[in-house]
Amino acid sequence: MTAILAVEAHDVRFPTSLSMDGSDAMNKDGDYSAAYVVLRTDDPDLAGYGFTFTIGRGNDLVAAAALQRARPLVGKSVDAIVNDLGGLYRELQSDSQLRWLGPDKGVVHLALAAVMNAAWDLAARVARKPLWRLLVDMTPEQLVDAADLRYLSDALTRDEALAILRAHEPTRAARIADLEARGGYPCYTTSAGWLGYSDDKLRRLLQEAVDQGYRHVKLKVGADREEDRRRLRIAREVIGWDAKLMIDANQVWDVPEAIERVNELAEFKPHWIEEPTSPDDVLGHAAVRRAVAPIGVATGEHGMNRVLFKQFLQAEALDFLQLDSARLGSVNEILAVYLLAAKFEVPVCPHAGGVGLCELVQHLSIFDYVAVSASLEDRVTEFVDHLHEHFTDPCVVDRGAYVLPSRPGYSAEMRPESVAAYSFPDGGYWAAAR
Secondary structure (H helix, E strand, C coil), rough: CCCCEEEEEEEEEHHHHEEEEEEECCCCCCCCCEEEEEEEEEECCCCCEEEEEEEECCCHHHHHHHHHHHHHHCCCCCCHCCCCCHHHHHHCCCCCHHHCCCCHHHHHHHHHHHHHHHHHHHHHHCCCCHHHHHHHCCCHHHHHHHHHCCCCCCCHHHHHHHHHHHHHHHHHHHHHHHHHHHEEEEECCCCCCCCCHHHHHHHHHHHHHCCCCCCCEECCCCCCHHHHHHHHHHHHHHHHHEEEEEEEEECCCCCHHHHHHHHHHHHHCEEEEEEECCCCCCCHHHHHHHCCCCCEEECCCCCHHHHHHHHHHHCCCCCCCCECCCCCCCCHHHHHHHHHHHHHHEEHHHHECCCHHHHHHHHHCCCHHHHHHCCCCCCCEEEEECCCHHEEECCCCCCCCCCCCCCCECCCCEHHHHHHHHEECCCCHHHHHC
């Protein structure tokens, strides 16, 4: 019987602040980081890999919390884990002492995401399937059993969730074939749009995005008014008016200011304004949405749990739901949010602006199209061209689309040499930088 022998948690940080990659109006000097979890088994050829995303200081706290979260896994058989991932999620969530530190939010929830991401990666490796294929091969009953539907019955019942999945089950194969024929799942790029880039770099990267086939690009806004206008003017000069241009304020405005600033930028025809105000302010987002239409409102990368997303949907506070693969409680909670979005007919366009997030969300978006929404209308997933070289199975983007992953797992395994070099504070890079 193969069992979990040990759990590792690594504080891995990359010095992205040096190049201003990831810079925005709220987060000016982030070092993209991963609290990276490895589930070691007594089979040297089998392990599970997962992580959650932070931007530097505090990543060590998440890694320490992940060890606490994962402690019950040591000694468990792999079969017991991979055959009941819903049960495992509920077991880890039932630790009342850790739950008190959340619940369902903050460091302990990020840690749960890292551990459960590793468990889902392990399950996909055991099944010898990429995660998206593991999910689309599950029955509606298995998917709903794995989903965390607690506190959602006023918006989504178990029977409604089953009905959504059963409606599209007979045609899953056709949509897989459709994605293969079109070259993958559509994505947009944020790589050109970081706030700290010079105008020359912005122009060059935008032209590269156009040349690479992107029809959707996103720019950060929220600093100086005239700077926002200048940068959006450059963007339209380069990408034209047929491509979709999205803007992202990263929570920097109060509600009245958000309304004023977005309407000032309406002449550039933004497709959406992302995180116009506090990520917890459901009613504030609803007010912004009413006031800036037809510009859409997008949010969710800081959506801490499925209950918050339920409220956003009930309040008609967003046009695009941007769940995050490493902030929600892994696939179990993500399943619930996808099902909620399908019930409310709101497109999901996952956030992926961080180390490894692109590797994860490609699986989730493919699953959504094949098994949940059955639609690509108004759906596009973020891509950021940073740090993929540190993963053993990096995502592949071609002509503005995520190519369907084919290797077993959740694409979450980091290269051992990258972990060794960038573990904080004693990895090779950080030791040399002191």
